[in-house]
Amino acid sequence: MANPNGVVAQAVVAQQTFASDPKYKKYTQQVEKFHQRALDVYSHILAVLGVTGLRPVMKSFILALLPGLEEETGEFFERVISLLDRLSGTVSPSFFFQNIWLIMSTTPSARGTALNLLSRRLPQLHGLEDITSIVGSDIGLMISAFAAALEDENLLVQRSALDLLLQSMRVDSSAVKQAQSEDRSILMRAAISVVLQRDLSLNRRLYSWLLGPGKKSEKQIEYLKDNALELLRSTLKEDMLSPSGEYSESRPFKIFISLLDKWEIGAALSEVLIYDSKLWNRISIGDDFSVLYSKKSLAVTDEIRCIPYIIV
Template sequence: MSMLTVEECELLTDSKYRSYITQVEKALRSFEYTSEWADLISALGKLNKVLLNHLKYPVIPKKVTIGKRLAQCLHPALPSGVHLKALETYDIIFKCIGTQRLAHDLFIYSAGMFPLLGHAAMSVKPVLLTVYEKHFIALGRHIKPGLNGLLLGLLPGLEEGSEYFDRTNLLLEDFSDAVGPPFFYTGIWECMLSCPSVRLCGATFLLNHLNKKLSMEDQLHMIGLDIDLMVSSLCSGLQDSSVLVQRSMLDFLLIAFPMHTGQLTKADLGRVVEATLNVVLRRDMSLNRRLYAWLLGTSTSTSSVPNTGGSGKGRELHRADSSSTTCEMDLSYFQASLYWLNNSVGNI
């Protein structure tokens, strides 16, 4: 009795709620006698029927056991029919308990749902995304404790050419608004650091939301709340076994942290340069081109000066000054790159 909440203890005085508990226990016992996937669909149907008949009770009895059974029904080896039936059960439960109780019991129901998208069938993905849109966005900042798990579950939906790319991207943007961009991007970097399988999708999201017309100082939220975490994640991506991940991280590095800007500290920049040197071992032209563009800088084209009727000498002087300024910028960029390159080679 000590494990029950006050509300549950009060409901136990209701004979109809006690009958509800008995029916749930009976429905759960049917899972113990399943031998094939069709039996699981039948057992889920019995559970759904019991839940639908008692929607007036916001407290679900045996919720931990129900959460375990639903997670088992979302196993990757099971067919899409079982997954769809389990998602139907989730939807019924979330409608019944409401947003506040879902936030409290998030750990119970998220264990099965969050890993599903990566291996779900095409018929299951839209239903799963609908559940997220209907019930999880409404959690707002209460999703924070489970944000990393949610991101690990949603990022696989950002595969290039995926039918649900735009819908998944919009869903991630909604969660970013709900928890705040700095906290959200901290979660992105944590996921990319700890889980190599989502690095490409995470890098895709970062590149799609990085404003190339603004400096990183104007969009600091993309760094997150921990710059050391961001640098570690960036280095792990640069050293990833996938060429596509390395290419994406070099693209991000080239746009967000040009060598000459000094936006990273000397220690952090040294770590990044050391990580980028491993790219050369790939002997991949696309990687080398991006690496050299970052180390040596891209050529800056000067705009032509309009003829305002002045003397030719004045126009020549202006072009000479412009060329001199460009050379000084390129030399500064090259010297900074050479400094970090020499230091990194010396540390290897």
């Protein structure tokens, strides 16, 4: 059996040899020069086209620049950020952000870099009454963009999306409250779906979004009940009673059970949702509604024990 340390040492030597090759150095220098010239071209185009010429090509222009934001320590990162700032200032921030939302919704490969940009340029929307001048008039498009990122297959993209929700769009913000009821459900449905990944870092961020910035459990539960509980309940109830063809019927129940792990959320959610869960189960096996509601005297803890048997 080969010595693992020996294999690693050989790989390191091979990498160093390759990196010291004059042809490799020349190649990297040429690539850097190409990137510099490309950015010069984009800067010139930005200056020449103006607002009228930039608006029709805005999405393509942004997509061309976003790859420069993949590495924060990259040589061209700050220059690309500067170019995007100029672009936003030329066409207006609201129109710029609307194109960012469109890119996040339709181009999965660009979501990570778009979130890198938003983490630095999207202002906090918590205390603002009118956000349309910042994020655009279509709040639904913004929420669809966040939902797409939250349901992305890449855990890093999901993590960045949750970080951005915590930073700029808490559940008590005007951005969420002013959205249409359907859009709010879309956002909540996408956010709580991260618990299915069974990733502690994702769960921790979701709990912080639902429970607010408070440190004490009492404050967190109060925040949940004031701002998120009803939306959470109605979203899960809708999925339990009217399962979408896009997901399995057991999905909302799995999410509900996962949320029980955080007692501050699980206790409050059980009080308002547990009978809805049982209702869905009764309907699926043909029980009469009157039978269900005549048994409301059962303890909530007994109901919770029944839930795992619903999962097929």
